[in-house]
Amino acid sequence: MKIAIVCYPTFGGSGVVATELGIALAERGHEVHFITYKQPVRLDLISHNIHYHEVTVPDYPLFHYQPYELALSSKLVDMVKLYKIDLLHVHYAIPHAYAGYMAKQMLAEEGIYIPMVTTLHGTDITLVGSHPFYKPAVTFSINESDAVTSVSASLKEDTLRLFNITKEIDVVPNFIDVAKHAHTYTDCQRDLMAEKHERIITHISNLRPVKRVTDVIEIFDRIQKEIPSKLIIVGEGPEKELGEALCIKKGIQHKVMFLGNSSEIDKILCFSDLFLLPSEKESFGLAALEAMASGVPVISSNTGGLAEVNVDGVSGFLSDVGDVDTMAKQALHILRDDAVLLKFKQQAKEASKKFDTENIIPLYEEVYEKATKKVL
Numbered sequence: 001m002k003i004a005i006v007c008y009p010t011f012g013g014s015g016v017v018a019t020e021l022g023i024a025l026a027e028r029g030h031e032v033h034f035i036t037y038k039q040p041v042r043l044d045l046i047s048h049n050i051h052y053h054e055v056t057v058p059d060y061p062l063f064h065y066q067p068y069e070l071a072l073s074s075k076l077v078d079m080v081k082l083y084k085i086d087l088l089h090v091h092y093a094i095p096h097a098y099a100g101y102m103a104k105q106m107l108a109e110e111g112i113y114i115p116m117v118t119t120l121h122g123t124d125i126t127l128v129g130s131h132p133f134y135k136p137a138v139t140f141s142i143n144e145s146d147a148v149t150s151v152s153a154s155l156k157e158d159t160l161r162l163f164n165i166t167k168e169i170d171v172v173p174n175f176i177d178v179a180k181h182a183h184t185y186t187d188c189q190r191d192l193m194a195e196k197h198e199r200i201i202t203h204i205s206n207l208r209p210v211k212r213v214t215d216v217i218e219i220f221d222r223i224q225k226e227i228p229s230k231l232i233i234v235g236e237g238p239e240k241e242l243g244e245a246l247c248i249k250k251g252i253q254h255k256v257m258f259l260g261n262s263s264e265i266d267k268i269l270c271f272s273d274l275f276l277l278p279s280e281k282e283s284f285g286l287a288a289l290e291a292m293a294s295g296v297p298v299i300s301s302n303t304g305g306l307a308e309v310n311v312d313g314v315s316g317f318l319s320d321v322g323d324v325d326t327m328a329k330q331a332l333h334i335l336r337d338d339a340v341l342l343k344f345k346q347q348a349k350e351a352s353k354k355f356d357t358e359n360i361i362p363l364y365e366e367v368y369e370k371a372t373k374k375v376l
């Protein structure tokens with residue numbers, strides 16, 4: 001099949017999922033066309049089945065806001081015609097489903113009928129999409145999609161609760177190539193980050209308020225009082241300064257490293273003993289799944305889709321949002337004893353296998369078939 005994938009190309013779960021999906025589909029023989037404003041961050045391998053088409057919005061003094069949807073829908077029309085694309089798969093409803101719908105309509109005028117699959121990722125529904133400024137357009141473009149998928153059952157429930165949806169929503173969970181996450185390193189170089197006797201605790205996110213970075217630091221503070229440890233925080237975002245200030249206030253700044261965005265997540269997870277994700281909201285928690293696939297147990301909140309990923313008492317533990325005391329106790333339970341830590345590491349890796357690429361990509365292919373039948 002010739003598939004056009006529209007996504008946000010920057011750091012962030014939805015872009016990562018869309019990129020990895022495109023790569024996996026290309027490996028299965030599909031021709032994949034990424035259509036977005038910048039080459040996706042994880043797309044460093046352009047194979048003969050993968051194409052990238054950049055959307056540019058020309059600057060014009062009259063534009064107070066750049067009309068990206070307009071440029072995207074025009075680019076979609078051009079690329080569908082040029083490459084005879086069979087299906088549009090848009091990730092993140094805003095504004096991609098809306099631009100996709102416009103492209104579909106323009107193509108229909110020329111007798112070209114193309115199905116559109118929309119994948120909902122979380123903040124497009126729970127944070128931004130349900131805002132009254134966007135809600136009618138988001139509802140409309142979801143209902144006008146030929147197939148809709150959500151990355152967890154919890155996100156499906158949220159979507160049905162927040163919007164008036166008339167379309168069936170298929171749950172297709174996020175996925176990971178478990179084999180790629182099997183470390184081949186003989187030495188993770190953990191001595192670069194910590195002393196031999198110290199545990200390494202990691203948090204990776206876009207450091208937005210929803211990630212509760214200060215909870216990460218509160219949990220770590222309680223851990224480091226009991227056992228020697230270091231905290232690595234990966235990512236850039238608006239809560240970084242607040243996090244740094246809290247570390248200084250607590251006098252633990254020498255034990256906490258803020259690494260910024262990194263393209264070496266696998267190396268960081270290789271030497272991590274525990275992953276913290278105490279988010280306020282999380283439709284899935286791809287970062288938790290990446291940690292688990294690398295054999296890193298997860299202490300997380302029980303919000304949204306996290307309970308569908310992190311298995312309580314097996315791959316880590318789940319607690320109520322904001323309950324940093326319980327999270328710290330659970331972390332200490334895992335970290336105190338070498339044998340317990342090893343058991344949780346193995347269990348985390350095992351639990352991630354349910355979401356292996358091999359199990360999930362065929363579900364997307366089924367959705368594509370279903371959507372194609374609808375427009376034929």
Ligand code: GMT
Nearest residue numbers: 012013014121122123282283284285286
């Ligand atoms: O977590 C974020 O703020 C980024 C956001 C995104 O759109 O990239 O992540 C959402 O999509 C990811 C991929 O499907 C999910 O793993 C995240 O849980 C989800 N984030 C939220 O729901 C807050």
